[in-house]
Amino acid sequence: MSSELSLDATTTSLAARSLGSSPYARVFVHGFAQTSRCMGPFGDLLAESDGLLAVDAPGHGRSLEHGEASIAQGAELLCATAGRTQYIGYSMGGRISLQAAITHPELVSSLVLIGATAGIEDQQELAQRREWDYQQAELLEQVGLDAFLQSWLDQPLFVGLPEGARFETERKTNTVEGLAASLRSAGTSSMSPLWDRLHLIQCPVLVLTGERDTRYCEVAERLVAGIGSAATHEIIAGAGHAAHLEQPEATAAAVLKFQDQTEAPIQSPTDNNNA
Numbered sequence: 059m060s061s062e063l064s065l066d067a068t069t070t071s072l073a074a075r076s077l078g079s080s081p082y083a084r085v086f087v088h089g090f091a092q093t094s095r096c097m098g099p100f101g102d103l104l105a106e107s108d109g110l111l112a113v114d115a116p117g118h119g120r121s122l123e124h125g126e127a128s129i130a131q132g133a134e135l136l137c138a139t140a141g142r143t144q145y146i147g148y149s150m151g152g153r154i155s156l157q158a159a160i161t162h163p164e165l166v167s168s169l170v171l172i173g174a175t176a177g178i179e180d181q182q183e184l185a186q187r188r189e190w191d192y193q194q195a196e197l198l199e200q201v202g203l204d205a206f207l208q209s210w211l212d213q214p215l216f217v218g219l220p221e222g223a224r225f226e227t228e229r230k231t232n233t234v235e236g237l238a239a240s241l242r243s244a245g246t247s248s249m250s251p252l253w254d255r256l257h258l259i260q261c262p263v264l265v266l267t268g269e270r271d272t273r274y275c276e277v278a279e280r281l282v283a284g285i286g287s288a289a290t291h292e293i294i295a296g297a298g299h300a301a302h303l304e305q306p307e308a309t310a311a312a313v314l315k316f317q318d319q320t321e322a323p324i325q326s327p328t329d330n331n332n333a
Contacts, residue, residue: 071139072113073120079109085140086112087151091210091237093119096225100306107314111140115151117240118232125239129249133157137165144317146170148302153249160252163260168320170313172266173299175277177251184247191245195238203234218270218298256284263289264316268297268304
């Protein structure tokens with residue numbers, strides 16, 4: 059990467075790193091228990107192509123002060139940080155980016171979702187997930203960060219992660235306080251379902267899933283159906299839930315091809331971080 063500019067969190071924005079060209083052509087939001095540095099070759103490839111703004115999600119990395127932000131509040135912080143550009147989000151970051159596209163269509167020129175959902179509608183499933191989210195937060199507080207992260211990465215969802223894509227050292231720069239707050243405030247169970255608002259999205263949308271992530275492949279088809287003709291679903295061969303980490307070259311190629319087909323105005327980070 060040719061350059062890096064570090065941006066601190068403020069009361070209205072997230073901590074971020076502007077990588078490669080400036081102004082940047084896209085913003086990336088990571089998943090739970092990661093940071094803006096958990097991108098590997100995927101991030102390098104995007105940064106080398108017209109630049110990338112990588113944010114620390116609320117409660118993560120250097121955005122610890124925003125740990126109690128909900129998905130909706132996280133979307134406000136993200137928009138204030140990134141401005142108008144292409145939004146790319148993985149898992150939790152995808153849910154925040156999806157919310158941003160609905161709430162602030164004027165800022166999201168195009169949207170890429172990787173292993174993301176629009177929330178849980180079924181009340182029984184929602185209750186079960188809420189219990190699980192809170193149990194995970196309590197486990198984290200009881201056993202500490204290192205043991206919790208080991209348990210988190212041992213989930214079947216992440217079985218396909220290569221050793222170098224686990225980012226265990228970087229994940230440990232997070233805190234018990236920040237991650238526990240995120241689980242309670244921005245876990246899947248805390249999100250207001252967005253399924254009945256998907257038709258409000260005005261920009262082109264690419265939904266990416268790994269071929270082994272069958273559950274989210276089904277979710278992706280429903281997302282595309284709800285958004286309409288502006289959305290497409292692409293399956294990344296040889297990948298599971300974290301397609302961008304398991305197959306970074308193929309995932310980056312899909313993102314860059316999609317952006318070539320859409321207009322993505324760029325935004326200088328200094329325009330949004332004058333605090």
